[in-house]
Amino acid sequence: MSYQLRVPGPTPVPERVRQAMDQPMINHRGPAFAALIGECRDGLKWAFQTQNEIVIFPSSGTGGLEAAVQNLTSPGQKALFVTIGAFGDRFAKLGQAYGADVVRLEYQWGHAADPAEIGQKLDENPDIKVVFVTHNETSTGVTNDLAPIVAAIKQRGRLVAVDGVSSVSSINVPTDELGLDVVISGSQKGWMLPPGCSFLSASPSALEFMATTTCPRFYFDVAKELDYELKGQTFTTPAVSILFGLRESLKILRDEGLEGVFDRHARIARGVRAAVTALELELFADPLFFSNTVTAVRAPHGDEDLNKKLIGTLRDKYQLELAGGQASLTGKIFRIGHLGDITENDAIEIIDRLEQGLIEVGYIDGKVGAVDALTSAMRNQPAATPA
Numbered sequence: 001m002s003y004q005l006r007v008p009g010p011t012p013v014p015e016r017v018r019q020a021m022d023q024p025m026i027n028h029r030g031p032a033f034a035a036l037i038g039e040c041r042d043g044l045k046w047a048f049q050t051q052n053e054i055v056i057f058p059s060s061g062t063g064g065l066e067a068a069v070q071n072l073t074s075p076g077q078k079a080l081f082v083t084i085g086a087f088g089d090r091f092a093k094l095g096q097a098y099g100a101d102v103v104r105l106e107y108q109w110g111h112a113a114d115p116a117e118i119g120q121k122l123d124e125n126p127d128i129k130v131v132f133v134t135h136n137e138t139s140t141g142v143t144n145d146l147a148p149i150v151a152a153i154k155q156r157g158r159l160v161a162v163d164g165v166s167s168v169s170s171i172n173v174p175t176d177e178l179g180l181d182v183v184i185s186g187s188q189k190g191w192m193l194p195p196g197c198s199f200l201s202a203s204p205s206a207l208e209f210m211a212t213t214t215c216p217r218f219y220f221d222v223a224k225e226l227d228y229e230l231k232g233q234t235f236t237t238p239a240v241s242i243l244f245g246l247r248e249s250l251k252i253l254r255d256e257g258l259e260g261v262f263d264r265h266a267r268i269a270r271g272v273r274a275a276v277t278a279l280e281l282e283l284f285a286d287p288l289f290f291s292n293t294v295t296a297v298r299a300p301h302g303d304e305d306l307n308k309k310l311i312g313t314l315r316d317k318y319q320l321e322l323a324g325g326q327a328s329l330t331g332k333i334f335r336i337g338h339l340g341d342i343t344e345n346d347a348i349e350i351i352d353r354l355e356q357g358l359i360e361v362g363y364i365d366g367k368v369g370a371v372d373a374l375t376s377a378m379r380n381q382p383a384a385t386p387a
């Protein structure tokens with residue numbers, strides 16, 4: 001039985017990418033590195049659907065969020081943080097840690113943000129310059145509808161910074177079409193890479209604004225990093241091996257095409273949701289905002305012990321690694337990550353094993369046709385991918 005790592009990051013790394021990373025180290029101040037980072041930045045711009053500048057930091061996704069906060073806030077200055085789950089909370093806590101005057105707009109976990117309320121908050125607080133918002137909330141399996149949210153922000157002339165860590169390269173994030181000022185992603189999610197790099201795109205307006213903000217910054221100084229990267233270098237020693245891998249994973253993404261990648265994620269997610277329902281389990285998220293990269297499922301019978309037992313059984317007996325819940329959802333849900341390197345056949349394996357695990361822990365008496373539900377839902381026409 002093959003190991004199925006299906007947590008919403010880190011995700012499986014394809015053999016091709018692993019081999020591409022298995023190379024002797026190079027000088028990060030030499031021409032080979034300049035070519036490497038040039039190719040990586042061009043590929044990232046393609047995947048982010050932007051002509052904005054992009055910088056690559058050696059960090060996990062949170063480092064990218066920290067960079068956004070450090071470069072876009074000033075101590076004592078108001079900033080709006082829209083939070084619909086654990087990662088939105090983390091964004092807001094970063095704002096607090098660096099002394100911004102944090103205005104929070106919080107939503108019940110499992111729900112999406114309301115664009116009209118964001119507009120209202122901005123009208124009440126004309127001194128808010130930047131809005132920080134999560135696109136795909138990995139802790140709850142909810143994807144915010146970016147287009148109307150961003151429209152509400154842009155109509156009022158404010159900047160928007162988007163946590164796209166678990167969406168960019170898996171779910172459509174048309175950076176330039178929507179006018180997203182800052183977008184952050186991370187290597188270990190849809191990019192099919194090990195943890196180790198964050199990516200941050202910044203619009204010309206964002207870069208201009210960053211020159212006026214006063215939050216202390218050093219390692220994650222976007223302007224300084226960009227100066228280096230435009231010269232084919234990085235400020236500090238980069239995660240060279242991850243960049244070898246990124247060059248290869250970008251080729252894989254280009255071969256499939258962004259449309260193909262988004263459709264595959266949408267198709268598999270639709271199948272997984274249908275299978276979960278067939279398994280008599282309950283989906284956690286608001287159905288209007290289901291995520292195409294992670295599915296959150298309520299604990300069977302709402303029973304925390306049974307939830308734990310199921311995750312353990314799947315891990316130990318079925319080589320299927322799923323995630324539990326985070327923060328207030330600990331024990332209350334389990335999550336299936338279906339992003340990055342995943343095929344329809346992988347989805348069949350995952351659902352088949354989940355069904356067997358549910359029989360094993362006594363939640364269902366026998367097979368209920370979960371794989372059939374999966375495959376027929378995957379065959380149906382994909383719904384249009386929302387931005």
Ligand SMILES: *Cc1c(COP(=O)(O)O)cnc(C)c1O
Pocket residue numbers: 009060061062063087134136137138163164165166186
């Ligand atoms: C994974 C993730 C992050 C970053 O987490 P790290 O562990 O720092 O990589 C941030 N936001 C979202 C939405 C994520 O899914």
